[in-house]
Amino acid sequence: MLYGLIKRVQRLAQAYMRLRRLGFGSEGEVLVRSALEHSATAQYAYLTPDGVQRLNATLLAKQREWAITIAESSSVPKMREWADSLDEPVGPGLPPFSGDGIIGTLDTVKFLKTTYKVLSQVGHVSHEAWTDTFEDVDGKLHIRDQPEPSWEHEIVYSLAGFCMLSAWVLARLEGDDAEIDRLHHFGNELHLPWRLDLHLPREKRRFPDDEI
Template sequence: MNQRRPNDDALVEWIRYVEEALRRPEFTIRPEFATDFEVLYGVILQSARYGIAFLRLREAGLHREGEALARAAMEHAITAHWVFFTEGGRDRFAVQINTDFRRYYKVMAEWLEDATLRQEVEEVSEYSGKGMPTFTQILSDFGGSFLRTAYKSLSLSVHPTHHTVLRYLEHTDAGVEVRIEARDANSFPALYLTAISSMLALSLVEFMIDPSRAEELLDEASERLRLPMFIHSELPEAKRRAI
């Protein structure tokens, strides 16, 4: 893979390209992946849409705030790959979706004191089985310290951490000064991680369309922009879905 740092403008163009490519009205999916596509398309497209939202904040000079969206794009894309390529992953995701749905509407029914809504929720079948692992565990399943480190780095600007405190203060000989812009803002890591998420989003859709051609279709962009197409080879073999 090309070892040169990819150009910022090229990464921006790629993120926009992916979001547009995923908004096509029709997809011809391999029959064996039809259910996977129905379950994961929303997650995949949401990752790409977070990428577009990230670009808009970046263009507005809100680099640090955009890191929250870069993190969301990353979480959605990587989760989609885990669900698809992990043995039993789709079933675990279905259990989690069902559990989240029932929990949310039960809370809403109680808050609204709505007996009809409560009854409707009770009539929804409850899926048995294990739900999703934590996202930290998902990252561990993919093995690489790079993903875990990148996610932790983006999380520093999402939560009220030491990073938040220190980025808006400047220590000088005269004392402590406050800053209205975050100190040492560097938007490239977030841009690069968002572009990786875009590649993962598109590669998974292309795989469900034609596994034999997915890598061929994306190879040029992957090489030029240093964006990995797939990460499932890092999954332990015992956990990997046979495809």
């Protein structure tokens, strides 16, 4: 399960960088937000005591909900049989992602919360749909077809951070000490965190004796 989340972060990062090179960096911000969600969720699932079980329950519940929605819009009886055959989730699922949920638990400096809010502006109907389309030239509004890049450096830096978070989880799962050391060095050089649990009380950490 965790590998699926990690692999998606990798491909989302690759897709964003390709879109950015083609001049679609603004539209690609929705991919960066998705990378944030997947990397932070992977960290929460891996680093909290019952996180993997809660992730499993959430994924099963979402799969069953998706299947039921498909079955209800289909005239094929077997679709409903298929939806009903899926396992019911056992135990609690993950907390909500935003607010006081996953990022509220992991984020000590409001970086994740702020970045999530900024990246959500393109994915949802917001003021950016207007401000990206018009520009002020000598006091007159002019229509522009392509948004001016804004916060590009910060967005790429954030994406690098999300890749770091997921890459560290993968290295831990594989027991790759050399890769872990490389990520620590890289994170220290660029001031990127590789794990988000060290501030939590011991009882809320899966690995309470870890120090780095």
